[in-house]
Amino acid sequence: MTGAGESGAGVIRTRALTKRYGSVTAVRSVDLEVRAGDRYGLLGPNGSGKTTLVRMLLGLVYATSGEIEVLGRRMPRHAREVLPQVGALIEEPAAYPHLSGRTNLALLDAAGPGGLSARRTRKRRVDEALEQVGLGGVGRRPVKAYSLGMRQRLGLAGALIRRPKLLVLDEPGNGLDPHGIRDLRELLIGLNEAGVTVFLSSHLMAEVEQLCTRVGVLDAGRLVLQDDLAALRAPTGRVMVDTPDADRAVALLDGQVERRDGDQLLVRPVVGDGAAGDAAGLNARLVEAGLRVSAIGPHQRTLEEIVLSVTGTGSDHVGESS
Amino acid sequence: MIRVELVKLFRRPRTWISLVLTCALPFIVAIFITITHLAPPPGQGSAFLSAVLQDGELYPAAALALVLPVFLPVAVAVVAGDSIAGEAAGGTLRYLLVRPVGRTRLLVAKLIAVTAYVLSVVLAVTFTAYATGVFLLGPSRAAAVGQAPGGTGGLPGGGPGIAGQAPTAGQAAGGAVTSLSGAPLSLLQLTERIGGAIAFITVSMLGVAAIALFLSTITDSALGSALGALAALVASEILVALNAATVVQPYLPTRYWLAWIDFFRQPVFWRDIQRGFGIQAVYVVVFLAAAWANFSTKDITR
Incomplete structure (x- = not known):
């Protein structure tokens, strides 16, 4: 795989990663392992710590204790080297509403390291990213005129614009209609086959079941399950x-x-x-x-049965709270 | 990154609207004065306004004095207060940071954008006011800056102060305007002095911007940080006007705000100008350091 590092091709690896907000422990001692080429689905009810975990991986939230390695480098210390190779969608997409989608992408592209040197290829990459997510014909309309699904697609285009080795997507299916969900799935599978490792979080088990090769389940901040989907869904003998x-x-x-x-x-x-x-x-x-x-x-167990069997009943209360 | 911030700033309708409105106020005032030929009597009203009927070229200074107390600080506080909090509220902050844009770099880029905004507003006011002054009020007739109409001599002790800043302008005005009144300023000198005034006002506004920028890193509400900065200024104004608060007055952010008026004295009266630059530099450094310390260690949860 593409430069994922020498040490066993771990693309994301955390050790005893913990985040406390005051007396609340949002993430406790998580040992995450995402390998190169994985399509990894992080499942868990709302409030189980998925977003906090994703934000720690990207250096937005600082861990209380534990270690994070992304693409073979420690985070957040090496954010400057690591993050240019990572495309991210964190909760909702965001854009400057009075500017067009194209301008938004161009500004985002210009903001990072190498923003100046990337200028020559910018227009082409912006066009390409818009094309990839199905926004090719959107033209110069300002983002405030976009539908929820279009914004989600634009957010995805933003994640793709630097041709990342790793995609970190937090709830990427939000706001998409069934067509959009299918487009997203096909896009992610296509990128994955081209060598991009995909890490996504979701509370929609059906979405993960259809897309992912490997799943982790977070429950009240703990990683209670992490395995290949094929192994989990092996026939039960019944x-x-x-x-x-x-x-x-x-x-x-x-x-x-x-x-x-x-x-x-x-x-x-x-x-x-x-x-x-x-x-x-x-x-x-x-x-x-x-x-x-x-x-x-x-007989094969569905992912839902597997997840429900490892998550405590208490998590339902947390899950419904949002 | 700096270029990106400038593009974002100047492609925002709000930037242009605030710019136009700030320039419009002196223009409206000039129209009224031209029509009525009723300038405020010397020592009352906004600084320099009493002199502009004699000398339209002095109108930029009068215009700056008009927008300084409220318009400029409000515009600057809104733009600076929005800089981080606005991005956080809109969700774009997290995408910038994972791009990745270093947090320190982002803060610096924001500061530069705010500085550019302040400079554009001040320059726009100066140039539109110069045009207004020359075309509407007519070029210099008396060629004597600060000459009071009717030959009554220098401004009385009240000086060209605005409520709250009366002590600043007053002290200096009492002694200096008389000598200034007779001494003509060449266009070059006038330009130099307006340049000095622009620099001074810009630095004063950067003090406001630093406070608003700091608050902007604390809250996710752009409005909250803008109003917070303005509240600090209002508090400062009240204390500056309060005799009982003399002890703290030299350290208040608005204490020397009108000291740039001293650029128009002959010779330039430097003491308050220097103190003003000094105190604003301290505010800028302290609040930027606080903003940096807070922002660089903050969990971005929006």
């Missing part, structure tokens, strides 16, 4: 059966049905017993017995 003859199926599979929900059964097939312990074997057995099967397949 079979989901959907059958209109659910009563007869329960009788037939005596003791093997773990859960019943209307016509849906969660079955743990017993190996042997004249059948293999998989969906195909179970299907053959049900059909042989004259039962109708409308759907059958190996």
Whole structure:
């Protein structure tokens, strides 16, 4: 991967990262690890510390204790070297409302280090970034005339304008309609395939499930889970059966049905017993017995089930507070 | 970064509106004086106004004296107070900082932009007032700066002060204007002295800007920091006018605000001008240091 550092290609790494605001601990002892090429989704209810964590990574909020490394360099000490390679969207996008989107991007581009030397390529990069987020034809309208979704796209364009190696996006789907969400997903996957590591925070599990390769779950400031999505969602060895003859199926599979929900059964097939312990074997057995099967397949937990199983019930109260 | 801040400042409608309004006030005053030929009697009203009917070229000085007490500080406090707090409230501050723009660098760029704004306002007032003076009131007739109409001699002790600053101008005026009244100023001398006055007023306004900039790093409310700075000025004005507060008066930010009038005496009366520069420099340094200390260690949570 592109210059992610020599030490095991860690793009973001924190050790025992903690932030206290007075007596409130917003983030406690988080060991985050985002590897080069990851599409990392940080999940957690509102108020679980996602935004504080993201702001610490970017040097906006200073940690109370612990260490942060981004692209192989310590933050916030090396912000000047690290941040030019990072594109960021932090909570809502922001722009100067009386200026056009194009002018806003140009000003943002000119503000950072190398702002003068980047002048020659600026117009092209601004056009390119606007094109990437689907704002190519937006022209000279001032930002105050933009819709919420357009502002979000403009914010994303701002994150892309310096062609970063790492994207840090806090709730990037906010304000986007279903079309916008799909465009965003395709854009991020495309960038990721071109070598950009994507780190995003969200409270929308479906969004993360469809986009990310790796997830972390924050609950009341603690990182309670961090793993590859594929590992988390590995088949559980159970079979989901959907059958209109659910009563007869329960009788037939005596003791093997773990859960019943209307016509849906969660079955743990017993190996042997004249059948293999998989969906195909179970299907053959049900059909042989004259039962109708409308759907059958190996059971996988949804991300939602996984997240809810590791977050405490108390977090719901925090979650609903915003 | 400095260029970016200047672009942001001068592409903002508010900047131009405040500029035009500040220039409009002396213009309106000049129209009234021209029509009525009723300048305030010497020693009353705003500084220099009594003299402008004789000498239109002196109108820039009169115009500066008109806008100094309220218009200029309000405009400067609003712009400086908005500099950090406005970016924070609009959310653009965090995007600038992760661009990354160093916090110290951002503060310096903001200060330079505010300075540019102050200079543009002061220069705009000076030039429009010069044009107004020459075309409306007519060029110098008496060629004697400060000559009181009707040949009554120098300004009486009240001086060209505005309420609150009377002690400053008054002290000096009593002694100096008489000698000044007879001594003609060449155009070059006048230009030099107006230049000096512009420098002095700009530095005075930078004192205001430093206070507003400091408050701007504390709060996310642009209005709050602007009003805070103005409150500090009003408090200072009240104390300057209060005899019981003589002990602290030399250290108040507005104490020497009108000392630039001394540039128009013959010879220039330097004491208050120097003190004014000194005290403003202290305010600028102290409040900028405080702004830097606060801003560079602050958690940006907006």
